[in-house]
Amino acid sequence: MNTSRLVLPFIAAILCGPALADGDGLDAKAVATAEGLRDTAMRGSQAYAIVESLTTEIGPRMAGTEAYDRATAWAQAKFKSLGYDKIWLQPVTFPVWERRAERGRIVSPFPQHLVLTALGGSESTDGELRAQVVEFDSLESLKAAPDGSLAGKIAFVNLKMRRAKDGSGYGPVSNVRRSGASEAARKGAVALLIRSVGTDSDRLAHTGMMRYEDGVAKIPAAALSVPDAELLANMLKRGKPVTVALDIQAGVTGSKTEYNVIGEITGRGKPDEVVVIGGHLDSWDLGTGAIDDGAGVAITMAAGALIGDLKKAPKRTIRVIAFANEEQGLLGGKAYAEAMKDAMGTHQLAAESDFGAGRIYALHAGVSPESKPVIERIAQVLAPLGITWAEGGGPGPDISPSVPYGLPWAELQQDGSDYFDYHHTANDTLDKIEPAALDQQVAAYAALAYLAAETAVDIAPAAPAAQK
Structure with missing residues (x-):
């Protein structure tokens, strides 16, 4: 018996490390390249310099x-300077909302200034509006108010947001922001005030988009800073009528076409198939948009550029998208989905960075069971970064409109424990970002994108019922 036929594979296994997972379509060289990308990014990436450039x-x-x-x-110039070999624009047309002026004050019983900001999409007050305030502790309690009970009054919804690492406290409170004005108008209210959707105690108001329902009166809507919401609530506890004056000048001024900005590193073997990563280029007007979402744009631009620096491109194309107008309704993401719906089968995987600048701690994916070995192998490469693979999660905001058309997605879940301290405020500025945290995220996105582009497996989406 020739024992060398047994010994040599055993030695090779020791030298090459653990065997690859069945069905992942990745060889040892591809995995080693991804590990090299990961380790290079951890020694220092271009992400912080990119977001510094954008915010400055x-x-x-x-x-x-x-x-x-x-x-x-x-963005076009930055993609070019980073070595992307194809840069193009995709049109996005939308109504233009403008914030012009905003003031608020308590008139009686104890006159005080209020710190507030108009919600995106709000109508004007048409001069100063004075009315008595009625407080509600939730959207549900506002809905339960008798019809006509708020005639001539201002509805004030004072719902506190719960702090959570995964941002799960956001949904219930953001529903107040989105639909509260129409619910208040149904009861006869002339305006809506909400406690800011945030977890901070700074005297800075959080803006964000709201929507008017068809057939319901359009009343002005604004968010109070958290301390001002508590001030107003304390005043109402005295049992005396509280009158507030609002002067909000805002509204839609027409329509405009802007652009998703897209940079690509062309694949060497399957250039028409793409792995998509990105963030949104727009921000609100109060801060400099550092964490929302300059960080996401910078992370994914830097990750793509790192892959582009390799001597040999991955098999598939890396497409990095700086989405337009996410803040006012995922409009860049919707435009991308509409333009690409017939070509969604050429999309290997998509992941979006839009949850601030905190470190990544988990990997989730919306892929078929047959494709999961690829994700599990990627998770092994990401494990040294402190990232674990788990079921659940969901696609990023601008990725989500493409999911119904069959887009497979991955989520690199960031620690958002303090994200909503700054979200949509004047405090969304560069000093909130730790450069080393961005490096960890670049490491994760580069390894994820490279391995998804390099695998021999065509990643398929999860069945519709399994998508979240």
């Missing part, structure tokens, strides 16, 4: 403004 040279870049036009040119 452009700053706030709300959709529909001249600043967003400058951000578009900035």
Whole structure:
């Protein structure tokens, strides 16, 4: 018996490390390359320099403004300087909402200034509006108010947001912001005030988008800073009528076409198939959009550029998207989905960074059972970064409109414990970002994107019932 036929494979197994998972379509060289990308990023990436450039040279870049036009040119130039070999624009058309002026004050019984900000999409007050305030502790209690009971009054919904690492406290409170104005108008209210959707105690208000329902009166809506919401609640506890004056000048001024900015590293073997990563280029107008979502744009730009620096490109194309106008309704993501719906089968995997600048701690994916070995192998490469693989999660905001068309997705879940301290406020600025945290995220996105692009497996989406 020739024992060398047994010994040599055994030695090879020791030298090469653990055997690859069945069905992942990745060889040892591909895995080693991904590990090299990971380790290179951890020694220092370009992400912080990119977000510093965006926040310093452009700053706030709300959709529909001249600043967003400058951000578009900035993104094109940045993709070029980072070595992307294809850069293109995808049009996105939408109504332009403008914030012009906003003031609030308590008139009686104890006159005081209020710190507030108009919600995106709000109508104006048409001069100063004065009315008595009625407090509610939830959207449900507002809905339960008798019809007509708020005639001529201002509804005030004072619902506190719960802090959570995964951001799960956001949904219930953001529903107040989105639909509260129409619910209040149904009861006869002339305006809506809400406690800011945030977990901080700073005297800074959080803006965010709201929507008017068809056939319901459009009343002005604004968010109070958390301390001001508590001030107003304390005053109402005295049992005396509280009158507030609001002067909000805002509204839709027309429509405009802006652009998703897209950079690509062309694949060597299957260039028409793509792995998509990205973030959204627009921000609200109060801060400089550092964590929402300059960080996401910077992380994914840097990750793609790192892959582009390899001597040999991956099999499939890496597509990095700086989405337009996410803040006012995922409009860039919806435009991408509509434009690509007939070509969604060429999309290997998509992942979006849009949850601030906290470190990544988990990997989730919406893929078929047959494709999971690829994700599990990626998880092994990400494990040294402190990232674990788990079921659940969901696609990023701008990725989500493409999921119904068959887009497989991955989620690199960030620690958002303090994200909603700064979200949609004037405090969303560069000093909130730790450069080393961005490096960890670049490491994760680069390894994820590279292995998804390199595997011999065509990743398929999860069945519709399994998507969340």
